[in-house]
Amino acid sequence: MSANTIRVLEPFIALGRFFLLLARAFRSLREVARYWKNIFEQMVHIGIESIPIVALAALFSGAVTTVQTAHQLVSPFIPVSIIGAVVVPSVVLELGAVVTGFLLAGRVGARIAAELGTMRVTEQIDALEAMGLNSVGYLIVPRVVAGVLMFPVLYVVACVVAIGGGIFVGHYTGEVPAGEFIAGAREFFRPFDATFGLLKSLVFGFVITAVSCYKGYYTRGGAEGVGRATTEAAVTSCVYLLLADLVLAATLL
Amino acid sequence: MKYSNELKVGLAIAIAVVAFVLGVRYFKDVPLFTGQYDMYTEVADAKGLIPGNPVRINGVKVGSVRKVHFEQDRNLVRVDFQVNRDVVLPQGTTCTISGIDALTGVRIELELGDPGNPRINPGDVVPSADQDQDFASQLVERAPLLVDQVDSVLFGIEGTIGDVRGLIGDPDSDLRTSMAALRSSAVTLGDLLREEKSNISGILTNVNAVSSDLSAITSQQRDSIAMAISRLNGAMNSMESTMSSLESTTGQLDAILARIDDGSGTLGKLINDPALYNRLDSLVTGLDELLADFKKNPRRYLREMKIVDLF
Known part of the structure; x- marks a missing residue:
C-alpha cells in the first residue's frame, strides 16, 4: 500500500484498533475479581479526588447561569421564578454532565494517557505481558469501570452544587428569592431530565476513559510520544464527549 | 485514621444515590420521606392537565398528577394521581380540574367530604364534580332568593297588565281611538297599494327601461362624448386666453380714459378745456x-x- 492510501485509511485503522481494544477489555471483564483492588484505586483517583475541582466548577457554572438568566429576563411580565425553571433543567440536562466531562477529560484523561503511555514507552506493559498478566485487564478495565461508575457520582455532586450555588447567588444578589427559584424549578421539573443527565454522565465516563486508555496504550516514540498521547487524549475525549452528547440528545429527547 | 479506598468509594456512591433520589423527589415536589398512595378520577375534559400538575385541597398541594389517559371506548379521560399518605379522603370527596393552562397551570382541586364518613380506599375513584354540576348546585343554593325576585316581578307585571286592560276596555280612551285611527290608516294604505299596484309596477318598469337605455346610450356614444368633452375643453382654453387679452385691453382703455378725465392730452383738453x-x-x-x-x-x-x- 502506498503512503497516501495508508494516510486515508488511518482513521479506520484507528477505529478498528480502538474497538478491538474494547473487545479485549470486555473479554477481560470476567477476570474483574482479580483486579478488584485496582478498580477501587482507580475509583478513588478518578472519582473521589476529582470531587473538589468538579464541585468548584459546578458552583461557578450554576451561579453564573443564574445571574445571566436573571440578566436576560428584562420583561416585567415574566415572574422571577422562571429563573429557577431555566437554571435547574439546564444544569440537570447539560451543564452538570458536560462541565464535569470537560474537567475530567483534562484531569482524568490526561492522567490515564500519561500513565499508560509511560508504561508503554518504558516497556512495563511488555513486562506485564511477559509475566503472564493480561495488561488490558490489569490496566484498562479498572480505569474504564471506575470511570463509568464514578462519573454519575460526580454528576450528582455537580448538579447539587450547581443548583445550590445558583440558589445561593440568586438569593444573595437579590435577583431571585430562594423560594421563588425552587417554586419555578418545581413547576417545570421533569424527572426524565435527571435520568437523562445520569445516563449522559455514564456515557461520558465511558468515552473519556476508553479514549484516553486507547491513546495511552498505543503510545509510541519516547517522552515526546507520551506528551503527544496526553494532549491527544484530552482533546479527543472532549470531541467525542460532545459528539456523544449530541447523539444522546438527538436520539433520546 | 486512614480510610480505605473501598470506604471512600462506597460512601461517595451511597451519598450520590441518596442525593439523586432526594433531589429528584424534591424538585418533583413530593414529600421527601413520607409516601403517597394512588387515586384516580374520570372526567369528560382534562383541560390540558399533564403529569406533574399539583393536586390541592383548599389551595394546599397534597399530591400530584401521575398519568392522564384518554379511554376511547368510554369517551372519558382517566386521570391517575397520587395523594400524600398523611391526607385522608373521606367518602363524598369530589374533585374539579381548574386553572387556565397558560396562566396558572392546571390543577386538580379536591373538595373533601364529611370528615365523619369512612375514607375512600387507596386506588379507588374520586368522583369528579364537573363545572356543569357546579352550576346546577349554585342554582339550587340560590333558588329561594331567585323565586322571591321572580314573584315580585310577576306581581308588578300583573298590575301593569290590569292597568292596560282598563285602558283598552274604556271605549272613550285615547288609546282606543288612536288604535282605531291607525287601523283605518293602515287599511287605506293597503287599499291604495292594492289599487295602484299595477301602476307602481309600470312606473318602476319604465324607470328601469329608461335607466338601461341611458346606460346603453352612454356606452355606445362613449367615444364621441369623450371627443366632445375634449373639444369643449379646447374651446374653454382659447376662451380663457381671449378673456385675458380682453382684460388687458380693458386695462389700457381704462388708462386712456383716466388720462382723458385728467385733462391731459388733446382729447382731454378738448373735452375738459x-x-x-x-x-x-x-x-x-x-x-x-x-x-x-x-x-x-x-x-x-x-x-x-x-x-x-x-x-
Whole structure:
C-alpha cells in the first residue's frame, strides 16, 4: 500500500484498533475479581479526588447561569421564578454532565494517557505481558469501570452544587428569592431530565476513559510520544464527549 | 485514621444515590420521606392537565398528577394521581380540574367530604364534580332568593297588565281611538297599494327601461362624448386666453380714459378745456359770417383769385 492510501485509511485503522481494544477489555471483564483492588484505586483517583475541582466548577457554572438568566429576563411580565425553571433543567440536562466531562477529560484523561503511555514507552506493559498478566485487564478495565461508575457520582455532586450555588447567588444578589427559584424549578421539573443527565454522565465516563486508555496504550516514540498521547487524549475525549452528547440528545429527547 | 479506598468509594456512591433520589423527589415536589398512595378520577375534559400538575385541597398541594389517559371506548379521560399518605379522603370527596393552562397551570382541586364518613380506599375513584354540576348546585343554593325576585316581578307585571286592560276596555280612551285611527290608516294604505299596484309596477318598469337605455346610450356614444368633452375643453382654453387679452385691453382703455378725465392730452383738453371750445365756436361763427359774405358778393373774393386764373 502506498503512503497516501495508508494516510486515508488511518482513521479506520484507528477505529478498528480502538474497538478491538474494547473487545479485549470486555473479554477481560470476567477476570474483574482479580483486579478488584485496582478498580477501587482507580475509583478513588478518578472519582473521589476529582470531587473538589468538579464541585468548584459546578458552583461557578450554576451561579453564573443564574445571574445571566436573571440578566436576560428584562420583561416585567415574566415572574422571577422562571429563573429557577431555566437554571435547574439546564444544569440537570447539560451543564452538570458536560462541565464535569470537560474537567475530567483534562484531569482524568490526561492522567490515564500519561500513565499508560509511560508504561508503554518504558516497556512495563511488555513486562506485564511477559509475566503472564493480561495488561488490558490489569490496566484498562479498572480505569474504564471506575470511570463509568464514578462519573454519575460526580454528576450528582455537580448538579447539587450547581443548583445550590445558583440558589445561593440568586438569593444573595437579590435577583431571585430562594423560594421563588425552587417554586419555578418545581413547576417545570421533569424527572426524565435527571435520568437523562445520569445516563449522559455514564456515557461520558465511558468515552473519556476508553479514549484516553486507547491513546495511552498505543503510545509510541519516547517522552515526546507520551506528551503527544496526553494532549491527544484530552482533546479527543472532549470531541467525542460532545459528539456523544449530541447523539444522546438527538436520539433520546 | 486512614480510610480505605473501598470506604471512600462506597460512601461517595451511597451519598450520590441518596442525593439523586432526594433531589429528584424534591424538585418533583413530593414529600421527601413520607409516601403517597394512588387515586384516580374520570372526567369528560382534562383541560390540558399533564403529569406533574399539583393536586390541592383548599389551595394546599397534597399530591400530584401521575398519568392522564384518554379511554376511547368510554369517551372519558382517566386521570391517575397520587395523594400524600398523611391526607385522608373521606367518602363524598369530589374533585374539579381548574386553572387556565397558560396562566396558572392546571390543577386538580379536591373538595373533601364529611370528615365523619369512612375514607375512600387507596386506588379507588374520586368522583369528579364537573363545572356543569357546579352550576346546577349554585342554582339550587340560590333558588329561594331567585323565586322571591321572580314573584315580585310577576306581581308588578300583573298590575301593569290590569292597568292596560282598563285602558283598552274604556271605549272613550285615547288609546282606543288612536288604535282605531291607525287601523283605518293602515287599511287605506293597503287599499291604495292594492289599487295602484299595477301602476307602481309600470312606473318602476319604465324607470328601469329608461335607466338601461341611458346606460346603453352612454356606452355606445362613449367615444364621441369623450371627443366632445375634449373639444369643449379646447374651446374653454382659447376662451380663457381671449378673456385675458380682453382684460388687458380693458386695462389700457381704462388708462386712456383716466388720462382723458385728467385733462391731459388733446382729447382731454378738448373735452375738459372750455377755452378751446369757445375759440372753436367763435371760429365757426366767423367762418359762417365769411361764407355768408362770400355768397353775398363773391366778386370781392374772386377778384383776389385772379392769380389762380393764370393757371
